[in-house]
Amino acid sequence: MVRLLVALCLFPLVSLAAPSIQSLVSQEGLLTPISVMENWEQQEQGTLCGFGLDIDNEQLVYLLSAINPDSKRVYQFEYNALDGALLDKSSQPYESNSIEQLHAISLMREKNISFSSLVSLAIQNQNGFLLQADLDHDLSISYLELQILNNEAKKVIAFDIENLRPLPLLKWD
Numbered sequence: 087m088v089r090l091l092v093a094l095c096l097f098p099l100v101s102l103a104a105p106s107i108q109s110l111v112s113q114e115g116l117l118t119p120i121s122v123m124e125n126w127e128q129q130e131q132g133t134l135c136g137f138g139l140d141i142d143n144e145q146l147v148y149l150l151s152a153i154n155p156d157s158k159r160v161y162q163f164e165y166n167a168l169d170g171a172l173l174d175k176s177s178q179p180y181e182s183n184s185i186e187q188l189h190a191i192s193l194m195r196e197k198n199i200s201f202s203s204l205v206s207l208a209i210q211n212q213n214g215f216l217l218q219a220d221l222d223h224d225l226s227i228s229y230l231e232l233q234i235l236n237n238e239a240k241k242v243i244a245f246d247i248e249n250l251r252p253l254p255l256l257k258w259d
Contacts, residue, residue, distance in 0.1 A: 107139065107141070107235065108235065110146040110167075111146065111215040112215075115168060116146065116167045116168060117148075117167055119219075120202050120205060120206055120216075121170075122150070122165050122167075122170055123137065123150065123200075123202035123205065124200075124202045125170060126150055126163065127200050127201070127202055130152065130161075131154055131156075132154030132155075132156075132157075132159075132161060133155075133194065133195070133201060134150055134151070134152045134200075134201035134202070135151050135152060135153050135187045135190070135201065135220065136150065136187075136219065136220045137149065137151075137205070137218060137220075138151075138217070138218050139217055140164070142173070145166065145167070145168070146167035147166060147173060148164070148165045149162065149163070149164055149165075150162070150163040151163075153180060153187060153188065155188060155191065158179055158180055159177045159178065159179055159180060160177065160179070160180040160181075161176070162174075162175070162176050163175050185223075186221075186222050186224065187220075187221045187222065187223070189228050190221035192228075193228040193247050194221075194228075197247065197248075197250075199247075199250075201219075201221070205232070207245065208230055208243065208252070209232065212236075212241070213236050214235050214236030215235045215236075216234055217234060218232065218233040219233075220232075227246060227248070227253070228246075229244045229245055229246050229247055229253055230244070230245040230247060231243075231244050231245075232245065
């Protein structure tokens with residue numbers, strides 16, 4: 087679900103008429119993605135499980151995804167990156183593909199760590215701007231997968247939730 091959301095979110099980025107993502111994330115006065123995540127975590131119920139970007143009317147928009155295991159729903163939120171204003175909110179029952187994220191959320195709860203704190207730990211030694219962050223669970227490992235934009239090049243990293251350290255990325259031939 088989150089991967090589909092991110093894929094749909096990145097589609098406008100390939101439009102020739104749209105400003106480049108590099109120019110938008112370089113704007114002065116933007117709220118940091120972490121600050122928007124922290125604000126949401128103080129106000130909402132559930133657990134953040136994803137972050138992405140979108141461009142709407144040549145303005146940068148932060149996309150947050152959350153799962154509430156109690157209500158069994160997945161929520162999507164859109165926030166203006168300049169002022170943090172909520173632009174849109176939607177929800178739907180979660181599907182079987184959310185099970186992997188539920189494993190990761192369960193481990194985060196056991197370790198008493200928030201999504202924003204996990205993202206902060208994962209990017210603390212990275213240069214660039216956060217494009218995407220998603221919880222996942224595969225090969226019995228719960229991790230955070232991130233994309234960072236640095237000098238117009240995307241870098242993908244994975245961060246182990248159990249051990250709170252970077253993971254090597256597996257490459258499939």
